[in-house]
Amino acid sequence: MENIDVGILVVDDELVVRDSLYNWFKEDGYRVDTAEDAKMALKKLQESSWDIVLLDIKMPGMDGMELQKRIKEIDANMIVIMITAYASVDTAVQALKEGAFDYITKPFDPDDMGHLIRNAVAQRKLTEENIQLRQKIDELSKFDEIIGDSPAMKRVFELVETVAQSDATVVIHGESGTGKELVARAVHSNSPRRYFPIIPVNCGALPEGILESEIFGHEKGAFTGAQYRRKGKLEMADGGTLFLDEISSIGTKTQMDLLRALETKQFTRLGGTKEITVDFRIICATNQNLEKMVEEGTFREDLYYRINVFSIYLPPLRERRSDIPLLANHFAQKYALAMNKKITQISPGALDLLVQHDWPGNVRELENAIERAMVVGKPPRIMAEDLPFQLSAKKTDLTSDSLEEIEKTHIQHILERMEWNITRSAEVLKIDRVTLYNKIKKYGLKR
Amino acid sequence: MAFICVVPVHLPQESLLIPLLEHISSSFHRETRIVFLPIDPSFAYDHSRKQHNSSLLLAKLVDIKPKDALRIVGVTDLDLFIPILTFVFGEAQLSGPASIVSTQRLRNEFYGLPKNDGLLQQRLEKEAIHELGHTFGLVHCRNDLCVMRPSTYVENIDLKPPQLCYSCLKTIDEKLKAIPP
Numbered sequence A: 001m002e003n004i005d006v007g008i009l010v011v012d013d014e015l016v017v018r019d020s021l022y023n024w025f026k027e028d029g030y031r032v033d034t035a036e037d038a039k040m041a042l043k044k045l046q047e048s049s050w051d052i053v054l055l056d057i058k059m060p061g062m063d064g065m066e067l068q069k070r071i072k073e074i075d076a077n078m079i080v081i082m083i084t085a086y087a088s089v090d091t092a093v094q095a096l097k098e099g100a101f102d103y104i105t106k107p108f109d110p111d112d113m114g115h116l117i118r119n120a121v122a123q124r125k126l127t128e129e130n131i132q133l134r135q136k137i138d139e140l141s142k143f144d145e146i147i148g149d150s151p152a153m154k155r156v157f158e159l160v161e162t163v164a165q166s167d168a169t170v171v172i173h174g175e176s177g178t179g180k181e182l183v184a185r186a187v188h189s190n191s192p193r194r195y196f197p198i199i200p201v202n203c204g205a206l207p208e209g210i211l212e213s214e215i216f217g218h219e220k221g222a223f224t225g226a227q228y229r230r231k232g233k234l235e236m237a238d239g240g241t242l243f244l245d246e247i248s249s250i251g252t253k254t255q256m257d258l259l260r261a262l263e264t265k266q267f268t269r270l271g272g273t274k275e276i277t278v279d280f281r282i283i284c285a286t287n288q289n290l291e292k293m294v295e296e297g298t299f300r301e302d303l304y305y306r307i308n309v310f311s312i313y314l315p316p317l318r319e320r321r322s323d324i325p326l327l328a329n330h331f332a333q334k335y336a337l338a339m340n341k342k343i344t345q346i347s348p349g350a351l352d353l354l355v356q357h358d359w360p361g362n363v364r365e366l367e368n369a370i371e372r373a374m375v376v377g378k379p380p381r382i383m384a385e386d387l388p389f390q391l392s393a394k395k396t397d398l399t400s401d402s403l404e405e406i407e408k409t410h411i412q413h414i415l416e417r418m419e420w421n422i423t424r425s426a427e428v429l430k431i432d433r434v435t436l437y438n439k440i441k442k443y444g445l446k447r
Numbered sequence B: 001m002a003f004i005c006v007v008p009v010h011l012p013q014e015s016l017l018i019p020l021l022e023h024i025s026s027s028f029h030r031e032t033r034i035v036f037l038p039i040d041p042s043f044a045y046d047h048s049r050k051q052h053n054s055s056l057l058l059a060k061l062v063d064i065k066p067k068d069a070l071r072i073v074g075v076t077d078l079d080l081f082i083p084i085l086t087f088v089f090g091e092a093q094l095s096g097p098a099s100i101v102s103t104q105r106l107r108n109e110f111y112g113l114p115k116n117d118g119l120l121q122q123r124l125e126k127e128a129i130h131e132l133g134h135t136f137g138l139v140h141c142r143n144d145l146c147v148m149r150p151s152t153y154v155e156n157i158d159l160k161p162p163q164l165c166y167s168c169l170k171t172i173d174e175k176l177k178a179i180p181p
């Protein structure tokens, strides 16, 4: 910020004070104006924009204290500096409590004044950068990254919006590649915590001991190799959100520590004794059936109930095939831009293949397939042969001609894919749960 | 012919003015003269602050400025202040005719250090050019190597050179072109 871009308004009933401050700032190259009373000041504040207001505490009519309140109502980020005589330092301290940036006692040292104004300008700049950053964050806080128009995805968006407003712990269920982290980020970036970070931890990628120190941090010497004190991800998420991906992979010790941290919002670093208080929200994601793990005793029941306050089920891609063209086009555009290739379309044949495919790796697999097709394909469109699989190669298990045999195989297939979740399997099969139970019994299907 | 007028205002050490004249005239390419004008500064004395009000002296200088003088700069050994500041090294009217500088706080003795006339001379020259710079419309400059850099304590003055930086020179050349020598 150049000095000329900084607007300073001097409000003082004494002409000499106004004049000398006016000259002083003018010589420093600032944009400056003066007002002799609160009324004039408010008028000037409305007429043009100011960054810093220097305000005499004692003025006839509305005094500086009252005027400060009014200014803060107009612009809460306005830098207000109080000018005071020795006699009213108490009032100045009161003004600081009410949000004044600083106060300066008449007459002041030229050097102090210089410092004060430089600090005020720096503060103002910082505030403006923060406001810009917030605007940027607010722009990002839509679901731009998550693509889908299917009823299943519309439901997901609804849930995200609902849960974002609360501080409840969320578990996102979904196969790998369905975009669980994107949903976690959407919840975070639409929540009141969005100005603080979301810190992801991939629990599945780390061995138990390391995972523990990753989450909780450690003190120097907590274990061999712990040469420095290290903050854990939980501390880094202070004010924000901790995203625990693959929550099912965490060991029993970490499960216990996590439960305690969730209950008390307090924890200690590994090898430490000091209780650290952190304000965080937890969002978990899993591709495993946690309920089943609780039954089997591999996941703590109390922790399960703690985290499973709200759950979002992210359907696999094959359960929302109508979204495939939308997604495919989105990725095609994305990579066309990144690779600077003029491929703008997907041929009907290729699109047909894409919609038919089962996508065990879900959206991530689709993205990879499009990326690859963009590399091998030629403008202007992606053709069927650019795709890594062909329709003829589509695997079919239908070896029998009997309708019952086909039904049995198909139900078995869906149940396995849904990890034997009856509700979801019934949804996919478009039959009710009772019918599904009857068919499982009839065909003697087992896990 | 428009000249820059240097006026001693309560300045026992008038010898400081001779090198100063030289420096001013080479800085602004204008003839520079010492003019002795009768000024009694006592009217500007503030009894409670035991200092002289710089703004009042400045106003007086405007009044007594010779008609054919382009600018006037008062040089005094009095300690100067403006109401909101504890002291000033000098004061000027931005794009106006008058300025004033004080040697009081430019002297080493003021800070309990041994007298150093050479240093005093340099400081005075820098501050006089600085204040005159303001009268030619220059505002403070961020360049460390420019006399228009603001100085709020004396060590600051010692750090800057006695000349204008290139950018300030260009600005002032434009202004001076409009005023025939």
Ligand SMILES: [Zn+2]
Pocket (backbone or CB within 6 Å): A027, B130, B131, B134, B140, B150
């Ligand atoms: Zn200056």
Ligand SMILES: [Zn+2]
Pocket (backbone or CB within 6 Å): B141, B142, B143, B146, B147, B148, B149, B164, B165, B166, B167, B168, B169
């Ligand atoms: Zn300069």
